[in-house]
Amino acid sequence: DDEATEHAKYVPGYVCWEHLIGHHDPVTDTFSLGLLLASLACGIDLTDSDEHSSFVTHRRNLFRINPQVHPVIARSVVVMTELDRHRRPPDLKSLLLTLENYRDQAVDFETDLAGTASSDAGPGSRRAVILNKLRERLFEINRRNRLLHFRPTLQTVNLTQASIPIAFDVHSIRRDQILTWADSFRSAVVSQKPVVLNKFLNFREAVWLPGTLDRLRVEARRDETDFGFAQLRLITAFLRWADLKVDPPEPYESPFLLLTVRLTVKKGIHDRFSLQAVDCVAEVNPVVKHLFRQLYDITLPETVDLAGNEPETLIADLQKQIRASDASVDLQVVGQPRVELIHERARRQLDQYRRRTRLSGRGIRQFLDLDYSYDPVNYHPLGVRIFEHFVSSRQTHLEALAEQSLASRTSSGSHGAASKKRKSGSKPKAESADAATSADSATSTDTDGSGDSPDEQVAEGQFYRLLNRTDNNPRNWELDLCSVTLANLKYRRMSLAQDYNRLVAEDTANAAFESVFSMEPPDRTSDENPSLPLSERFHIVAADPTQMSALARSHDGRSYIIQGPPGTGKSQTIANLIADFIVRGKRILFVCEKRAAVDVVYHRLKQQGLHELCCLIHDSQADKKQFVMDLKQTYEDFLQDANAPLDQHRRKRDKVVAEVSDALKPLDDFNTLMLTTFESSGVALRLLLDRRLQLKDRVPKLLPQEQERVPPFADIHAAREQLHEFRSRLERIQPDGILSRHPLRLLSIRMLQNDRRLEHVLNGIERCQQLLTDIRTTLRTVDPAAEIRQDFSKIRHAADFAQQTEFLTESRLLSLLDTNSTASKRLEKNARRLSRSRSQLEKAAAVNVHWNRKLSPAETAAALLEARSLQSGLLVLLRPRWWRLRRLMHECYNFS
Numbered sequence: 001d002d003e004a005t006e007h008a009k010y011v012p013g014y015v016c017w018e019h020l021i022g023h024h025d026p027v028t029d030t031f032s033l034g035l036l037l038a039s040l041a042c043g044i045d046l047t048d049s050d051e052h053s054s055f056v057t058h059r060r061n062l063f064r065i066n067p068q069v070h071p072v073i074a075r076s077v078v079v080m081t082e083l084d085r086h087r088r089p090p091d092l093k094s095l096l097l098t099l100e101n102y103r104d105q106a107v108d109f110e111t112d113l114a115g116t117a118s119s120d121a122g123p124g125s126r127r128a129v130i131l132n133k134l135r136e137r138l139f140e141i142n143r144r145n146r147l148l149h150f151r152p153t154l155q156t157v158n159l160t161q162a163s164i165p166i167a168f169d170v171h172s173i174r175r176d177q178i179l180t181w182a183d184s185f186r187s188a189v190v191s192q193k194p195v196v197l198n199k200f201l202n203f204r205e206a207v208w209l210p211g212t213l214d215r216l217r218v219e220a221r222r223d224e225t226d227f228g229f230a231q232l233r234l235i236t237a238f239l240r241w242a243d244l245k246v247d248p249p250e251p252y253e254s255p256f257l258l259l260t261v262r263l264t265v266k267k268g269i270h271d272r273f274s275l276q277a278v279d280c281v282a283e284v285n286p287v288v289k290h291l292f293r294q295l296y297d298i299t300l301p302e303t304v305d306l307a308g309n310e311p312e313t314l315i316a317d318l319q320k321q322i323r324a325s326d327a328s329v330d331l332q333v334v335g336q337p338r339v340e341l342i343h344e345r346a347r348r349q350l351d352q353y354r355r356r357t358r359l360s361g362r363g364i365r366q367f368l369d370l371d372y373s374y375d376p377v378n379y380h381p382l383g384v385r386i387f388e389h390f391v392s393s394r395q396t397h398l399e400a401l402a403e404q405s406l407a408s409r410t411s412s413g414s415h416g417a418a419s420k421k422r423k424s425g426s427k428p429k430a431e432s433a434d435a436a437t438s439a440d441s442a443t444s445t446d447t448d449g450s451g452d453s454p455d456e457q458v459a460e461g462q463f464y465r466l467l468n469r470t471d472n473n474p475r476n477w478e479l480d481l482c483s484v485t486l487a488n489l490k491y492r493r494m495s496l497a498q499d500y501n502r503l504v505a506e507d508t509a510n511a512a513f514e515s516v517f518s519m520e521p522p523d524r525t526s527d528e529n530p531s532l533p534l535s536e537r538f539h540i541v542a543a544d545p546t547q548m549s550a551l552a553r554s555h556d557g558r559s560y561i562i563q564g565p566p567g568t569g570k571s572q573t574i575a576n577l578i579a580d581f582i583v584r585g586k587r588i589l590f591v592c593e594k595r596a597a598v599d600v601v602y603h604r605l606k607q608q609g610l611h612e613l614c615c616l617i618h619d620s621q622a623d624k625k626q627f628v629m630d631l632k633q634t635y636e637d638f639l640q641d642a643n644a645p646l647d648q649h650r651r652k653r654d655k656v657v658a659e660v661s662d663a664l665k666p667l668d669d670f671n672t673l674m675l676t677t678f679e680s681s682g683v684a685l686r687l688l689l690d691r692r693l694q695l696k697d698r699v700p701k702l703l704p705q706e707q708e709r710v711p712p713f714a715d716i717h718a719a720r721e722q723l724h725e726f727r728s729r730l731e732r733i734q735p736d737g738i739l740s741r742h743p744l745r746l747l748s749i750r751m752l753q754n755d756r757r758l759e760h761v762l763n764g765i766e767r768c769q770q771l772l773t774d775i776r777t778t779l780r781t782v783d784p785a786a787e788i789r790q791d792f793s794k795i796r797h798a799a800d801f802a803q804q805t806e807f808l809t810e811s812r813l814l815s816l817l818d819t820n821s822t823a824s825k826r827l828e829k830n831a832r833r834l835s836r837s838r839s840q841l842e843k844a845a846a847v848n849v850h851w852n853r854k855l856s857p858a859e860t861a862a863a864l865l866e867a868r869s870l871q872s873g874l875l876v877l878l879r880p881r882w883w884r885l886r887r888l889m890h891e892c893y894n895f896s
Contacts, residue, residue: 008083012052014039017083030088030095034080037099041073042066072098128504130517135500138493139287147287147491150238150253155219156487157212159201160337161346166205170343178337180482181236189234190307194264194274203270206346208353213273217263219488226594228618233258234275235485236306239288242474244329245295249474256479257282257304257311258489275486280307284314286494296325302498315479322477329475337482512559530555534664535657538583539576540608547573551580571597575604582613612637682714850894863888 008017016031018024035046042065044051058064059081062074076099082088089095143149152158163179179185179200188195203209220232239256242249259282266272281303292298298321304310319331364373365382370389372382530552539551550573553560564570574590578601581588592598595618602616612634617623674686681688692699702710716723727737734742747761754760779789788794808814815821848854855863863885870882889895 010052010056010081010083012049013047018085026092027085027088027090030080030090030092031082033092034077037073038062038077038081041069041077127509127513127517128507131500131504135290135497135504138496138500139290141287141291145287146255146487146489147285147494148252148254148291150235150255154212154215155490156485157209157216158345159197159484159486160482161342161349162201162206162209164339164342164346165202166343166347166350170340173339173343175337175339178339178342178482179484180335180337181484182481185484186236186306189259189261189275189277190280192277192280194276197273197275198270206350208350210271210273213263213486214265214271216486216488217265217273220263223488226596228595230260230262231488231490232261232263233487233489234261234277235259235483235487236282236481237311238478238480238483238485239285240478240480242477243291243295244326244474251474254288255285255485255487255489256288257306258285259283259306261486263486280305282306282311286491286497290497296322298322298325318479326475329477331477331479334478334480334482342482515559534661535654538580540579540610541572541575541604543572543576544569547576551576554580571600571604575601578605578614579608579610582610680712680714682712682717688713851892852894853892855892 011017011020014032014035016028018028038044038055039046042055042062044055044065046052046055054065060078062069062077076095079087079089080095139145141148159179163177165173165177185200201209216232220230224230235255235257236259237256238253240251240253242251260278262276262278264274264276266274283303284300289300289302292300298318300318301314304314315333322329322331364371367382370382370385371380372385373380530549532548532552532555537548539548543551547569550562554577562570562573578588578590590598590601598616598618602611602614605611605614615627615630617627675684677684730739731737739745751757751760775795784798788798805814805817808816813823815823816827818824866881866885870876870879870885876882
């Protein structure tokens, strides 16, 4: 796969390079689908060579081909048309879901920046473009941003809907019974005193309200614990507007004024929830402010003081700017609550809550597979459940009449409905322009209008149609002050918007910014992990080599980024960095988005006794007293140790470092040896051992003389690319990849020195063909056995045998090779006789092995007679005959 990917390329048309090698699977289809998507999105024909070349050139930046392509689609094309199969998305279902909801998907910064005009401009303008794009991504202009597309969730409570009496008739509800941003509630909130929500909200009927408010309170407290501030906001006004720059216009319902509040609860028989404003100054939605400035050049203030007349002034100024920009756009202020709409929404929310908690939630019990509950909120008594399940019919008569009336009403049309209304005596009611519901009643009677007929059947139904706006005109905008909502908006990053505005306005060059967003390739000369000597390491927690390299990089004074998934030791590295900076006399400011991360690092420093040198500040006001007390304790500790030698700890550390260095020296020597590159190997010794272990099952057993012919590993390593290329080509003609089994092995190395190699090979082939012809002729003449003619190795052995027996042929003794011939038998008999004679000779030679010269029989008899005559008497040694006999025996026989 890796070799195929290395040689992969884009093929004109809508096919993948994998089709050319006969491979096809779902990942291949993903590539082809990516080409089709690119063709449709950019309007290009990939069968055309020029357009195909343009696509290949600008594949990672399709905005060069079509500036209007959506960034999510452009990014999808990039990942779908990767040449490397492993980098394509394997799951088409998730990819399809992404494309179906492409407007709601997040876009990586690289793709988003590529789609921005002037992204390739000069340094100054390019810096401004990048900052503006970063600011836009901070605002997150998409449907997921609740500051732009607001929608009710479990993290929001519409206080206006929660205040309306649900059991009351719509026409009997007074305006003062509904919570709006009016005089009483507004004055209570702006006073920055706790406002008891039980006074304004209908907790008795809105049974879902306590749980939702408590969830908001807990979430706000968690945010305050994690990030140092809560994100709970009271939305006092909603702006319903539309983006008129797109076709069709995109409608929005966005929070407009956001007031920071604090929600508390006092536990009791009935929990009492209190709402208190942190400040009376509300923030204008930064996302709306940014879009109005970007789309319509309408300037909105950052904050509004709710205690004065600034809200009314803001509304009037906004209306004035809108009319000046486009007179056809009308901004209406909704100051009176739409009772019908609010009542219907509150009733529907209660019904939804009841459906969710029906036979589920708290207080549920079981009897005969029936769920029942006596909880007041989820009241389903067991008797009613048994009656409904075992006794009552599935459909009552009245339900059938209602369904029949509904069907006849649907088929009769509007005229028939009006006539039925007149017959039943009901008067048509005009639908209010402000109402979001429409009520119609229908009565089915007999044709003569008589009410005494026994067959008379009457059915009445009420139907509602819920609208979010009074109309669908995108040029009719609304500023709704009657939809007060409490929500956790999760927009803590909006505090960075002002920083981006300042950076764009100042346009100051920054080396760190330019290095991160530079168009030049990064400098990789220092990518090797640096190492610090043991005497310069001051880490306080255990660190692995990569973490130690991060510590070493801090010594060169350059900026760098430490990144990694959770659990990889980033907090340990930060703690070690802080300790290292402290030893070097630096002052450190450590900030983090989450409070928990700051606490973790501080806890690690405290475990090592460095907390006295640190100031932990989560809130500049709340932590002021603790900061002063910690500073006092630090000074007191310094005074207690004033008489101690200043360098006592350093001397102790130097001694420990020396001992550890001595213990580590053998390991350092071993590491140096393993990293040493020898001339005969060409690679480090460790890599050579790794390669040996990889090939341990494939190493043949060689004789010493064979081992001498093996080239050094350095030569093999230097020629590894050529060897891989040779192997890939050899496998095309020899599947097993063994050269000794292919005729090419017969070519001499001298062929490389021949300028006319092909001619030389052809001439050799002609000679070989002539030799083959001669061999065939000889074989026909000799007529050997069939098994010899079919194998050249056997022919060769037969020829060698004939050469060895050539002397027998010349002497006409070939009959000796036949074991049944007379000559062969006679030769065998003579050979046996010769063998017996040789054995007798060897035995006689073994017996007379000590004789230097044997005496003749006569000499032996005379010598024996002489010895017998001289064997008695002591004076025999004086006789000359004895000495002559003795000298003769020593000359002929070896007595030693």
